[in-house]
Amino acid sequence: MSLFAFTKTVLGSMVSKPATRMYPFEVREAFPGTRGSIAIEIEKCIYCTLCARKCPTSAIVVNKAARSWEIDRLRCISCRACVEACPKDCLSQLTSYSPAVAIKGGKDFFHHPAPKVAAAPGAAPAQG
């Protein structure tokens, strides 16, 4: 008969520190390689739409004419395909996840008006 076999483990964990943490007061540190949410440096974007075409869930919509780039956080599966595809390295993947979305279909919209970019190439051409 083996009853109370689990007693040792159970009592042990009763006196030691819990394995859970008091989220959101205590946030776990992400690993450097964690695939979190996608971030964009919109100033560097050339609106080539490569990321939108590579995106398996069509979460990214790029509008070349309006110079806008938007991502649907709920569609994004954090697969990193866009980051790998981006020719200008303006996309990056954060280690943190995107915050909870309150509105369905809410998209993160990035827009960089043309005049500023016209000035930018001269200002910082080295960091392409």
Add this chain to the structure above:
Amino acid sequence: MIESQPTEIVTLDRLKDAVRIKWAAHARLVQIGCTKTAEDQYEINYSFDENLKFSNLRIVVNPATDRVPSISDIYWNAFFYENEVHDLFGITIEGMAIDFKGNFYRMAVKHPFAAPAGQKKS
């Protein structure tokens, strides 16, 4: 090559005999899957495994004219696959052990895989 996968093409009326041979050899029914190769031409693959040796029986049917006999009286578990083939491809299969009568999957579109390739689903 991970493994060789011989495929034997059998006619519709010889299907059950061929399956009985597999049963007698103690082969495990791995899967039944359907592929649409052309309009009015569907391939159904019956895959078997005999001690890690994979083999395939294939029938080619036209859903409009052919009625496929169920093999669920030989391999009972076949009714799962057969219901699936029926629901997704609209192929008539006769004599399934449990016939879900098209309600195996609850889908917005009837027989979605019978639709022409590339067409939007719903």
Add this chain to the structure above:
Amino acid sequence: MSVRLISALSFVVFAPLIGGLISGIDRRITARMQGRFGPPVLQPFYDVYKLLQKENVIARVRQNAYIDFYLLFVIFSGMLLFAGQDLLLFIFSLTLASVFFILAAFKGSSPYSLVGAQRELLLVMGYEPMVLFAAVAFYMATGSFWVSKIIVHPVLLIKLLPGIFLGFFYILTIKLRKSPYDLSTSHHGHQELVKGLTTEFAGPSLAMIEVAHWYETVFLLAFVYLFFAATPWLGALAVVVCYFLEILIDNVFARAKWEVAVKSSWLVAAVLGFGNVAVLYLLKGF
């Protein structure tokens, strides 16, 4: 006002507070045993408060009336015990309360609560013999069924009734709805019967079931205290130790099937309960 009445009334007022607190501490200790942090100690009160705010959804008309009676009779049983009344009356009043609870579940008419109710009936059948043996043994040891007499008995009753005590401790697991015998309703809904008996109750009526359970916890622990009444500090210690052991048992056992629950409780009643009574009979004669 007599001392008895004050005692009974203070039970009505304070038992839910103590019971709720015990439940909160229980949840915290359980969580720590499972390596979790656990909810605040006052969480059961928050839960009941929230349940009371909710709409009273019912499956069948008047199913909640049975719950009202259940709570009423649980309180009444506790009052009997705390007023120092007849132990037998207490036991039968408590059984009546359980019956109302089972009827409520039958009235609920979902298959889960039906099977839960059947299981609860079997459990009642399982623990009832031991409870009766306990009453008989108390009588044999003290010469009275009256709690007021038992509590002032000069001898430490545990010395006379060790078998009865162990047997009672065994069925305490059933009464407190702890694993392995939480099969008619488990504290968390992860069982084949969802929450069994209580599946069909929502909002205020579920809150009443919870409060009834607090009352039950308190007077069951008071019953444990009876064994040690001659030495109050030992009684208090026994209550704490018993409850802690119940939490521990809850955490080191898989849920048993009803066959095991009934058979083992009867075995315990037959060996420990009857054995103890028989020994008492031989010692004291009748």
Add this chain to the structure above:
Amino acid sequence: MSKRTIIPFGPQHPVLPEPLHLDLVVEDEIVVEAVPSIGFIHRGLEKLVEKKDFNEFVYVAERICGICSCIHGMTYCQGVEEIMNLQVPGRAKYLRTIWGEFSRIHSHLLWLGLAADAFGFESLFMHSWRIREKILDIIEETTGGRVIFGTSKVGGVRRDVTNERLKEISVLLKTYAGEIKEVTDIFLNDNSVKHRLCGVGVLSKDDALMLGAVGPMLRASGVAQDMRKLGYAAYNDIPVEPIIDQSGDCYGRCVVRIKEVFQAIDIIQRAVDKIPDGPIDMKVTGFPNGEFFARTEQPRGEVIYYIRGNGTKHLQRMRVRTPTFANLPAILKVIPGCSVADIPILLLTIDPCISCTER
């Protein structure tokens, strides 16, 4: 009490967080018949191949299932590679093996937890998952995802892990093995657990084979079939002996899974010792033209991907037969005669994953 009651079990049921519906016809808590119905969440992922580039479809394949994600992606890639006749670099094969085994460990620990929950052993459930969390941490650190690894790609893998780190992980696993043993011993030895597992849902060797059961379900009935014997990925260099048990009951399935956890740890350690250096992927040009049935051993059993390309960037057909789909008929055969209390654990012993099943 001999009136027949029908207990609806699922599609949303606390014990079984999977959309499988069973109508249990019950007589005195004994199930006399079980009528299944699935199809609540059919997603039509197989149809999606007609719209997605075959390279992009890896991401979809990985998301067919949350738990065996890694091996789903890997199987798909292996199928495509086989058709296109690609020789994947050795390091990629080893990394696939290592991650595949990690996913087996985490899946089995998940299952152990759920099983404990099904027979009402809450603390065992919590402790199984506490350890699983540590495995998930390793997975997240090496692949970037906790359950969706996202490392598969046609022609190799998408991430590399340094040899030093692999060595450290191998050592780390040794300490974890001790912790896992502490918990799994309870499953194997505790009498209250045995009372719930032994003799429940016995599936004979013949039935298991002829009802098409796969994975631990098949092996617990004494049939030594493990797709890893085919020698895909690095299993050619790291031979695997199938773990079998003769009992065929829930306890046997539990034993097989527990032993597989330790076997997986062993495989990872051997793979880490032997892993070759070199590139982790290769350039893929052209489009698949041909057909192949890719078979691999998932934690839940054999998964089969039928891939058929027609020389364009879209595949003509991709069909997935997941292990749960194959195991369901077998479980339906053993349910009659069981008591209601056994149903959750019985269903769980096939480690059901309905979202895989319905793709």
